[in-house]
Amino acid sequence: MGILEVKNVGKRFGGLQALSNVNLSIAENTVHALIGPNGAGKSTLLNCLVGKLIPDTGSVMFDGQSVLGRTPYEINQMGISRVFQTPEIFGDLTVMENMMIPCLAKRDGVFKLNALRTLGRDAEIRDKAEQMLIDMNMIEKREMHSASMSRGDKRRLEIGMCLAQEPRLLLLDEPTAGMARADTNNTIDLLKQIKAERDITIAIIEHDMHVVFSLAERITVLAQGTPLVEDVPEKIKGHPKVREAYLGESAAAA
Amino acid sequence: FTNAPTGGSVTLGFNVPQSGPYADEGADELRAFQLAVEHLNGDGDGGMLQTFSSKVLEGNGILGKKVEYVTGDTQTKSDAARASAKSMIEKDGAIMISGGSSSGVAVAVQGLCQEAGVIFMSGLTHSNDTTGKDKKANGFRHFFNAYMSGAALAPVLAKNYGTDRKAYHLTADYTWGWTQEESIKAATEALGWTTVNTVRTPLAATDFSSYITPILQTDADVLILNHYGGNMVNSLTQAVQFGLRDKVVNGKQFEIVVPLYSRLMARGAGENVKGIYGSTNWHWSLQDEGTKAFVKSFGTKYGFPPSQAAHTCYVQTLLYADAVARAKSFNPCDVGAALEGYEFDGLGNGKTLYRAADHQCFKDVLVVRGKENPQSEFDLLEVVEVTPVDQVTYAPDHPMFAGGSLGACNPGA
Amino acid sequence: MDAIILQILNGLDKGSAYALIALGLTLIFGTLGVVNFAHGALFMIGAFCAVTLNKILNLSFETLDPTRTDFLGNPLKVKTPYVESWFGPDVGAAIIDWSVPLAILFSIPVMIAIGFIMERGLIKHFYRRPHADQILVTFGLAIVLQELIKHYFGANQIATPAPDAFRGSFDFGAMLGLDPNVIIYPYWRLVYFAFAAVIIGGVFAFLQFTTFGMVVRAGMADRETVGLLGINIDRRFTIMFGIAAAVAGMAGVMYAPINSPNYHMGMDFLVLSFVVVVVGGMGSLPGAVLAGFLLGVLESFASMNAIKSLIPGIDQIIIYVAAIIILLMRPRGLMGRKGVMED
Amino acid sequence: MLGLGKKDFILLGIVAALVLLAPFILNPFPADSALAQFNAGYPDLMQRFMIFGIFAVGFNILFGLTGYLSFGHAAFLGVGSYSAVWMFKLLSMNVIPAIILSVVVAGLFALLIGFISLRRSGIYFSILTLAFAQMSFNLAYSVLTPLTNGETGLQLTLEDPRILGVSQTAAGGIPVTNLFGMEMRETTTLTLGGWAFQFNNGYYLCGALLLLAFYISIRIFRSPFGLMLRAVKSNQTRLNYTGLNTKPYTLAAFVISGMYAGLAGGLLASMDPLAGAERMQWTASGEVVLMTILGGAGTLIGPVLGAGFIKYFENIFSKINDNVLHSWFHILPDSIENAVIWVVEHFVGSGWHLTLGLLFMLVVTFLPGGLVQGGQKIGRLFRRRDAAAKATQSTPAE
Amino acid sequence: MNTRADFSKGHNLAETAPAFLSVWNMESYYGESYIVQNVSFNVHEGEILALLGRNGAGKTSTLRSIARMNAPQVMKGEIWLDHQPLHRMTSYQAAQAGIGLVPEDRSIIPGLTVEENIKLAQIAPPIGWSIDRLYDLFPRLGERRMQEGVTLSGGEQQMLAIARALARDIKVLLLDEPYEGLAPVIVDEIEKTLRVIKEQGITTILVEQNAVRALELADRAVILDTGSVVYDGSAAEVLANEELRAEYLAI
């Protein structure tokens, strides 16, 4: 029994069956990669997990509880955090402020009317946010206006924000897209390290096979809204169908 | 007492609408105030000072003190008007406040003056409440009121349109509208008219079509528009557009009545006012000496004849100055006492009494009609009847005015 | 029954006024995304185009008539309009009589010019600014325009009658074979209705059958990218502004005989027109028109005596009640597009 | 100090000093000089500065932080005023219960309206709040007259059944509002040479409450709650996916700012016991929007400046008439005097709106961040000049 | 290495330029922050230039400067395209002069369908590939033509952005991370397309994090570091030179 159990999930957009009969089980404390051609329904599946979309059919269980019908913030408070395909950060705030928000959300829950407390004196939150920035190698940017960062930096910040919540399940939608190779490697290392340090399950969507093969313990290949195969990385690499439909020659060679 | 004048001058506060829909009326009031100050200080031709029955004013200011004035914008909002009046009292040391172009503002500022201990000589305010349930010891009204309009108008209407009429009222939905509706209804019903319906229209309405078409469905043969300002212009124009005046109901020609006329605003309705009856406090075409003197000095200075609002403001200023001079004191209580029960003449409306019981002036009321062949752009109304004062006088405890009390005069700190 | 037919007529007529104002507003507000508090002022200036033309046509020379006197007892100055002396009294009088329809022609270039100047001189700096800043600047502009008009024309309303030919009412009842003189409706209001239909149709056709509409919509969503595609979006925004101003202006001209213009009339319509546009849904022209008619009809019905006596004061608030209900039931108004001014 | 950072504490200190010394600062010209017209140091206007300052500071908590533009905030001010006047009529002339009631009632009203309106965002939210406020105004103006006294506004009368207190004073007047016996309208005048400085009890009460309101607003800005509000403005999606429910945050901000408005309304009534329906009209709601943007939305002090600016124009510029102009320019030769006056009179007296409109346009065009930004620009100019001066001084040393 | 050898500093407004696309001493600012710092390079007609560098190096800013977007603002320097002074143009003029930019965030226009997004590119002259031809290249877009552009999957959006650029008759294609978010097979496809485009004589500047892939495709490479050019030379040399790669590209 995995921490996340997706059963028979289907989702339709008008005339398009974006997902059909998706069954997926992600075991606790593993890194599970979702790959597949563009438009296969990977992001749609993720959206169904975090409450952005409600699937037409099927069920989604996280740690034995259904997530369907819950709002995004409730699902997040259950322990699922998500990084978006295009960075979603608080562009008007500084990097440090961005980082403090998930820390507060972790500590104070969905809502707390702490209107007369001074944030600047909240050492617990500040330390935690700073530590996270250090981990993300962004501490020197702490006072920067986050909207004016380059895109790779925005993405790193967003990953950091999700990690700061200490989620039990982290969903990453192409976390390293647009990241420089060096930072990609850093991110891989960071994820590995976090993985080693605490109990965390990671589901990752990625087109960069370098990342996928460095991190994933299991891979599901999605095509046209249904899982094609699910296996360990080595098997996937050599799978002829996957090679043809997705990897192509160059990536498979890499 | 508050703001006792110490130096060689005394300051009056003229609080008029400078913005909003009544700004033109406010501007005319201001002209009249300036003229009055000029005359009090002995400049110009003296205007009505020559015709005024009281002769204590000598053209050397008030009690020898030069008259100065400050102005402010009421914005036709009670809040803004009070703020403006307060600044006159607190900052400029005004000892009398006058002006205003709506009853809400008049009542609000009157209340303020009562509390602050200065005299309020109201400008254009027609609601019964100003000297009815909201009357104040420190407040005085020269202008006539809704009851008087009804009392003056009803007989003329009966004479011209007969006593067997069915009236339909459209009434602006606020206090003034209601008191006018009540007054006109009572006066016309007393003469045998019946009231088919009274319908309240929102103050903000500009298109009255949906209130006018239902009239077509009834057997009403007279439409009474208890509207003022923009409401009046629009409802009248639109009622005429809908062909109401061309209608024949119950074998009678359909008629429209606008109980309170304002010449300034009637212009906005253009041709549509022709032949329509209403009442007014004063009109420049009157031929008494006071009127002639006032029209002459106003017209010479500004190039056009004064409005009724201008007249009332001018007169109020003179009356205040006169009362001070007769009381030989600026103390509001003394001034009030001098005004109470004071009878005078020569200020354009014939013999007039400032009744002590409610501080309301009693004088003849004019019934006017939209003129068929105007000679000029100012010549919109003709006076069809001057209703004598007796006919419009009522008891101080008349139910339409009951409910308030003057209280004690307040001389302030 | 008659009452209901009449109220429907009223509603449609009111609705056409609302729709026309909302149409102009939505071109700027719903399409260009500028919260234009000066829109009411444009409407008002349109109405004053009619007043101005009337004044121009009435420009007169004065002769003294010693037989009559003015209010001060001086000889009366008699004014004869130049047009009457040029074209003869009959033709001249007819021209003056037709000043409101003529003002439509007069207003189009005037309003387009005003729209261009306003956009080029002021608004274009505010496309990228927060809505709040747009409110402040256009509100300031509205006040300035209003005060200028007040200064030259005074605060009172100015009678601006429709041509004599349109006086009186059309008798629907007689036409339909019912009782005469019951279902009657003024000619001018019918003209207004038809006029609104033509203008609304024209604007729709222009935006529908040319790619102009699509480009402007795209430009509003993402100016930068549209520029990348080689399109000069600024010019199109200016044109759009000109059209919107002209629509507002023509609406004003035609409304002048119904509602004698004064400097304040724009502000009176402003709130209402925003409500109409938003209820219609941001970014949707058909929505604005639909909402205009819907609210017009609702308002008319709410002012029926039967309904008023049931719920006192309902006619004062019906528009707002309807707006609240519609916005709560439909998140983006009647036909709003997603993402337009939702944040 | 007081749980504030150094900068904030200094800011609060400056505001406190300004409030305390306002009777002097606002009265720079001797009472009988020609420029006395520009003095604003009389009780009513100073009270208004404070009261509308409170209103704008509260509005800024909602708008400046969350970006939700309410176009119906005047409704809360109006409701606050009505509650206070009723309290005076029925209970006592002491301002404390009146103010408490107005804050509470305004808060409840805001809770109701906010709960419904906050289901939408952006312009849809604005129009919902506008609709509620206009409904309140229209009803208050006509149908609810028994409760609001309609057009005239709710006033005290000699017949009010005051439970704790008298209906009439011994002298036959209406009792005045007070704070435990200290009359709000009582003013002490200090005459120094040609100057007359007025110290008014009511003003200092308003001033104290403004300071309190301002202090709370600083605390909110610096609190985790404030950060969340700014996050709402920045990116609601991210907030939702970070496990935070935006609705209670925005609703709390809405209610808090509604309570500020209620406080302002209650104070207005306490200074001058009248509550007019126009206080709820959309123009009044628009005014607070303008105050906030004009001063600088999202800044701490901006709204107070904006409020002062607009109220100053409304009360001072509108009172400059021909007569005053002539007294200013009478030294000029007649023809020039008339020409100058002809130009100037467009902008003052009945033309004050024109000036205000022009200033709105100028400020927002050239100072996108409002008056606060203007202040910063000037500040920077000085600092730069300082720096430049230092730089030139230090060059020879190298 | 032959960094800006072709022209002297402070070059004045000559009406000709040494290359098809020349960027001379370009300095761009976001507000007050100085981002593109005195960048110069040349691109010859029909060439593919790889523009490389770390996150925040200024690649996007350089492309945006060339496309004459509002931000960053080019305060100094000249940009010449085929004897036309781009530095005196606004973005739409630059686009009409032949610049096509595929932005990194793809900038699909909300509210418009896939087809409308492409049609929009064909309003202003000069017009390039026909819609049908684009659908042949990206059949996926043909299938989704009536769908709102922004609801496409990430990879589909990327295709749309490229298609939109090709819908115009451009001389220079500026690609900002075109492979991002694309499945490896599609990347292969696009690479082929780029070769086709090159054959047609279109010049390309390619910004890409996958440096190896980009270098294999490109003729020449320019490497940026904190807003300045640190390398300008052949692509093959970078691939061969271990040190260069390690220092600036960390590969």
Ligand SMILES: Nc1ncnc2c1ncn2[C@@H]1O[C@H](COP(=O)(O)OP(=O)(O)OP(=O)(O)O)[C@@H](O)[C@H]1O
């Ligand atoms: N709101 C929507 N309306 C209509 N179609 C949609 C919507 N959202 C997604 N789709 C379609 O559903 C399909 C799956 O999209 P999804 O975003 O899940 O793909 P993906 O696997 O994440 O692809 P990529 O790797 O390119 O990001 C796509 O073809 C997309 O066009």
Ligand SMILES: Nc1ncnc2c1ncn2[C@@H]1O[C@H](COP(=O)(O)OP(=O)(O)OP(=O)(O)O)[C@@H](O)[C@H]1O
């Ligand atoms: N809008 C902006 N305002 C201010 N600074 C900005 C803005 N956009 C980018 N910058 C800054 O300019 C620098 C260069 O950014 P740019 O986006 O050009 O980098 P890049 O090389 O494209 O990086 P990436 O590979 O991450 O996309 C970065 O330091 C970034 O912080």
Ligand SMILES: [Mg+2]
């Ligand atoms: Mg995806």
Ligand SMILES: [Mg+2]
């Ligand atoms: Mg980039």
